[in-house]
Amino acid sequence: MSLDDVLSRIDADLPAAIERLMELLRIPSISTDPAYAEACDQAADWLVADLAGIGIAAEKRPTPGRPMVVGHVEADHDDAPHVLFYGHYDVQPVDPLNLWTSPPFEPQLEDTPNGRVIRGRGSSDDKGQLMTFVEACRAWKAVHGTLPCRITFFFEGEEESGSPSLVPFLQANAEELKADIALVCDTSMVSRGVPSIAAQLRGMLKDEFTITGPRIDLHSGHYGGPGLNPLRELSRIVTSFYDQETGRVAVEGFYEGVHEVPAEQLRQWESCGFDESEYLNSVGYSQAHGEQGYSTLEQQWARPTLEVNGLWGGYNGAGSKTVIPAQAHCKITCRLVGDQDPDKLRVAIRKHVEAQLSPDAGVIWDNDLEGSKASVMNIARPEMEAARGALSDEWGREAVFTGMGGSIPVVGFFKSVLGLDSMLVGYANDDDAIHSPNEKYDVESFHKGIRSWARILDALTR
Structure with missing residues (x-):
């Protein structure tokens, strides 16, 4: 059995994978509203059952707020790496409801000028992204009977409401959650079709x-x-x-x-397909208004x-x-x-x-x-370059180490509490309308995201 067998399995199973995602999207797991506490419990239960269905020992863990989901799978050899995969199952509120073209918790497949999309709240942020990794593990297990490395699954239920239970939970369960590296799939690609690994967060x-x-x-x-x-x-x-x-x-x-950005990273940013005019014009600007002497991407990511x-x-x-x-x-x-x-x-x-x-x-x-503080990833780690090569192979173009203008607090907490470096790989697009009406996730992002994680797992365990 080879990686190609896993990729073929992913391709054949795509309709069933989409339907599983649709099931999860139908659960209105809005963490910030107490009226949806039961729905958050339901989403956590769904994930526990789904992981159990592929042979992963998983539990719903209580917190003062919404529950965490933690699952573990051991490797079949002692020298295999140990990764912690993080995602969140909670979603943003849907207001204003009247701007949705279809009910937010009745997900739909739609054809758009940029291809087919999965429309519904949480499709991109973060249920669709979370499920790309789970589906990659499902295909790998179906082909090989086991997974290629030791994996801890860690799914949060309060990311969209400030993560009040996160740090206490990490502190109380630090030994259980420690791994070699954390994988975070709550980010986007720098441009459509350009695979990206976020290497710094402001x-x-x-x-x-x-x-x-x-x-x-x-x-x-x-x-x-x-x-x-x-x-x-x-x-x-x-x-x-x-x-x-x-x-x-x-x-x-x-x-x-x-600090100034290293020349090699600047080269990747300059060739990543980012369209400055489109970025500015889309919100009504005719020119950039920031710090002189730095490109728009430098201003957004590194200044x-x-x-x-x-x-x-x-x-x-x-x-x-x-x-x-x-x-x-x-x-x-x-x-x-x-x-x-x-x-x-x-x-x-x-x-x-x-x-x-x-x-x-x-x-x-x-x-x-x-x-x-800002989070700066150690791109000299061999896992980083291995993942970049795997992404480049899947998407047919050079993957780039990017920055992010925003902040993902969990990355800093993984470092300060667990001592873990993080690798941030996501497949969302800037037009996914996360936090807004009519959120969507491209079927291509979902499909190639699953294939990408399979390739990354293969690359990390060679």
């Missing part, structure tokens, strides 16, 4: 502050002129965050820990940002109210890269704001602190 820093001025809201006819206006003060401070000529963040020490996410104060109702407000408010987030330290950066940003304050202005900082 971290996150959140903060919020209030600029204070007069003791109460003031009549602008009485105090307009001599009175300090917190909204005007806030506008000036926000402007001071940036160098207006270069687009760089002007906070002292902001770029400490930021830090400081974004203003909300500004408010004064009167916001209909008509006009002539007041100088007593307070003005601002929410900011920073996307972090490299070795940037969120705690040190928070101190630097607060120092910058406080240094800008005029006499009679004050600042109140929010105490609900949140921050996480």
Whole structure:
């Protein structure tokens, strides 16, 4: 028996694999809404039964929130690698329901200009992606009677609601969950048909502050002129965050820990098929507006940002109210890269704001602190290049190590709690409408995703 036999089995079993995915998609496992707690239990039970059906010892494990699913399969030889595969079975809410072209939990196969798709909530994020790995294992087991390496299956039920139970569960079950490397299938391809391994994820820093001025809201006819206006003060401070000529963040020490991208990675990014004009035009931009001297992909994946996410104060109702407000408010987030330290950066940003304050202005900082470092994968690990070769073989073009503009907190937790490096391989496309109405997953992504995991498992165990 060979890899070709496994791939042939995957091809022959595709209709049944799609139907199994449809069954899982029919379960409305919305983790953030208590009304769907029973459905989350049902989804976990479904996965336990499906894994058991291919001979994998699996259990539903309780948490204070939604249950985890943990399964184990041993290898038939001691020197086989041990991988932990992570996915999540919970999904986003479906609002606004009126924008769906078909019921979100009645999945459909549809033909589109880009090919056939599976339409339904969770089809791409993350049930379809999760099932690509399970189906690869099913085919491998059917052909060989066993799996090629030791595998721990770890499926979460709260990823879409902030993962409140994740870290305590990892800490309590660390010995059981440790492996050689974690495989995460909750990402997308950089361009349609371009296989990708995400090698870096940006971290996150959140903060919020209030600029204070007069003791109460003031009549602008009485105090307009001599009175300090917190909204005007806030506008000036926000402007001071940036160098207006270069687009760089002007906070002292902001770029400490930021590294330049190696030349080989830049080469892969430049040849990955990313269309900058399409990316910008699709949301109404005519040009890029970020940090000068860096491409759009570099800005998205490898450069830090400081974004203003909300500004408010004064009167916001209909008509006009002539007041100088007593307070003005601002929410900011920073996307972090490299070795940037969120705690040190928070101190630097607060120092910058406080240094800008005029006499009679004050600042109140929010105490609900949140921050996480960037995750940078070790692409020198032999598993990484083995997987890249396997993906290149399946998709018929060079697979690339990419970055991600967003954050996947579980990757950092795998590193900090379990000491695990992660390999992030996903087959979603940017037009999958995850978190939005009419979410879909390309049948090609599902089919070739299954075949890709079979090839990766083969490459990791040679």
